[in-house]
Amino acid sequence: MSFHGYQTDQFFDELFERDGKPRAGAQALIDRIEQLAEGELARRQNAAEAALMNLGVTFAVYGDEEGTEKIWPFDLVPRIVEPHDWEHIETGLRQRIEALNLFLCDIYGEQRIINDGVVPRGLIESATAYRPQCMGVRPPNDAWCHITGTDLVRGGDGTIYVLEDNLRCPSGVSYVLENRQLLKRTFPRLFADLAIRPVDDYPIRLRDMLQQLAPTGMYDPVITVLTPGIYNSAYFEHSYLAQQMGVELVEGRDLVVHDGCVMMRTTRGLTRVDVIYRRIDDDFLDPLAFREDSMLGVPGLFDVWKQGRVAIANAPGTGVADDKVVYAYVPDIIRYYFDTEPILANVPTYLCWRESDRKYVLDHLPELVVKSADESGGYGMLIGPQATAAACEEFARRIAANPRKYIAQPVIDLSRVPTITENGFEGRHVDLRPYILYGDDIHVLPGGLTRVALVKDSLVVNSSQGGGSKDTWVLADPKSAAPRNGLSHGVKHA
Amino acid sequence: MLSRVADAIYWLSRYIERAENIARFVDVNLHLALDQAEPDEDRQWAPLVAVTGDRSDFSERYEVANQKTVVRFLTYDRANPNSIYSCLWAARENARSVREVISSEMWEQVNRSLIMLRDAQTYNPVETDPAAFFSHFREACHLFWGITDATMTHGEPWNFARLGRMLERADKTSRILDVKYFIILPTADYVGSPYDNLQWVALLKSISGYEMYRKCYHDISPDHVAEFLLLNDEFPRSIRFCLAEADQALHAISGWRAAAFSNRAEQQLGRLRSELAYADVDGILAGGLHQYLDRFQAKLNGVGNAVFDTFFAIQPIRRQTQMGSLTQ
Structure with missing residues (x-):
């Protein structure tokens, strides 16, 4: 396959300049692909997909009875991030996560930011993910959002925006690690030639971070990953991370609160658990504290956490900071705590509960993207330019009925990356989700999940809506001494 | 180790062994049928249902016990919890719930075996070439045990x-x-x-x-x-x-x-x-x-x-x- 005749159209392309020349960092990749014999790329793509199927690197589709597991479509052409872009992203994310963590400490503590009138009280208290039960709790090291997967997009002019802060249980990092393994097998020579920053040490760093949460002085804390079980769409990832970290994967029914501690049921009786990396939403964590009908959680867990006898990552209640309405305030939040301007831009956001904003939104629905404040996964949203008049009317009704629940943003022309299609390479829209670990220091995984909308012209990249993924290559700055792929301490791969 | 995990590994193993044995049961009967001068199908096939599954469950869905119906009941019938397919499916679900404990090679082998079984349905080798089908399946099970012993602590x-x-x-x-x-x-x-x-x-x-x-x-x-x-x-x-x-x-x-x-x-x-x-x-x-x-x-x-x-x-x-x- 050749890039001859490849069109960037009017979009920002991550691999090509507007005049059709490869970007500096992408040249080697383009050359390598052009050298491949006819049909070779397709063969490697098929081999990669077969490997994923046999490995069972799958996700479940809700409401799909037969074949509930599918491999997540994967495209061999990686996205390349050049060093200066990455530096901007990384410093911006550090700043943002630190601010959001201070915000969470504050919201569940003194509430200075509310009392100073920066964020309205009503807004916080009406957020579905706000947990009044967490008031006054001080988690270990004052850290609330230990693992974050922030969604970034790039607009037509090359500006990088934060689209969403995912502070609850962001998923997808296992695909980052698997995709990298596949690409190393597919383009081994490129990895030898290019300085692509490694991602393989993520499980080690994750485990180190979790270990730091255990009661101080504990030599060998028991760490667990808490999963809703094998029918959860991200089960593969839960299992994978537990395996890569060498910790127990537990379900709610494996845990029990006994004598003021969280214990797991083992073949030799009950064993105390010190740290829980939970992949269950707050709602289902503990039927005594949150939703009574939860069968997935552990009765009494919340109390044990409050008393500091078990650590939970991310802490209960962090979701309030990724409410889509609170999102609009993040730039102000950063200014409030740091007295400095945000490094990464927000997408301009209209809040429907503000009367002037609502009026604008209702008048301009066909040009806007409308999102529900507390839904994710591409559900509950309207993409104005692609929506029917009936859908627009439906959303207008919903907004009028519950304005707090909706925000609107201008449509961002997401940047594109060449993607293998039936007609050769074509540009497809992408976003980027880097992962950030907040422990004794902040670690931004150099890379992340590039999600790609495989449907032509689609702007929705979610796996549940026809999205796929790509590997993300962050190139090392030749001036800095960041470790290269081959030199990193490798994690033995499954 | 976690009780749930021990339970899942124990059953993963039981289900693989069960599937392998059912394949052996069916296979030996098929061989015997070939050597019989005057086959008395009911007499030969009905007992297999009795020892491997539930007789009333069988008679609800099948009228007679002959080679065709019993073989189907014991291989691909998903409503029969003891069919080869059901056992392998259960083995895989158990394996899936303990992937982080067993070796990846074991998981891949269980997963591959089920995919093979599922794919085989389309060209139905159980009827066209039963000997090859069952010996292939037995090999898949043997491979699983070999992998288990060689790759798991x-x-x-x-x-x-x-x-x-x-x-x-x-x-x-x-x-x-x-x-x-x-x-x-x-x-x-x-x-x-x-x-x-x-x-x-x-x-x-x-x-x-x-x-x-x-x-x-x-x-x-x-x-x-x-x-x-x-x-x-x-x-x-x-x-x-x-x-x-x-x-x-x-x-x-x-x-x-x-x-x-x-x-x-x-x-x-x-x-x-x-x-x-x-x-x-x-x-x-x-x-x-x-x-x-x-x-x-x-x-x-x-x-x-x-x-x-x-x-x-x-x-x-x-x-x-x-x-x-x-x-x-």
């Missing part, structure tokens, strides 16, 4: 796998012996006929035991076959051998010394082992082989239940039962 999880596999195998060897003894010995005057010999050979081959049997015995006789399958100390599918292995697994799990017990599972298995240790084939046959195997299967179930109570059903003490009821 021989620690507690592995011993639960071994325990499940050996208890299941002991049960299935007893069943295959039971049903074959019943079919192959219809009347006294059959005994010693060439046809009879063929049947015993087929039975032994179905459990990969023919060659090993021949190294122990010079003739082919029902008594010797029964002795070989029940009491041989060294043949890996004989019941005595399976129980010894299961016993070793239990003691490796508990760390307790051999020939003594620290829990109910060890106690019950130990008793059953001693019974077999001091049994002889003449005594067993005199009391009726079928009756003996029936009692044996009941006791083996008792061991299975004791394993469940000892390791998998760990309930927290007192207060938690109240907690448990809150969640229901």
